[in-house]
Amino acid sequence: MRAITEDLRHEHDDVRSTLISPGVVATELGHDITDPDIGTTLTGRRKKSLTPDAIARAVRSAIQQPEGVDINEVIVRPTAADM
Incomplete structure (x- = not known):
């Protein structure tokens, strides 16, 4: 995906591309999921995971930049160190 967004950026001055x-x-x-070990792992990860709203806010932030400004890449992670 990074290559596609970079190609768009290089080929089209009027197109903004952002990799989220x-x-x-x-x-x-x-x-x-019926496997108890996997189910337990997923339950633990869900407690520390991002909300869909957090991702939507990152997308909105990239879109709302003024003309001539392009946010090339946004990495959104939970604050939990093990995620």
């Missing part, structure tokens, strides 16, 4: 790299995000996925 989210860390672990809380979703509904995985609630049906």
Whole structure:
């Protein structure tokens, strides 16, 4: 993905491209996992994960930049050190 966003940036002066790299995000996925070990691990990670709203705010921040400003890359991670 980085190569695609960089190519867009180099080829088109009027196109802004931003690579958003989210860390672990809380979703509904995985609630049906039957393996107890994996289920426990996912439950623990969900407690420390990012909310979808956090990612949306990062996207909004990149979009709201003034004309002529491009945020090339945003990495959004939970503050938990092990994530």
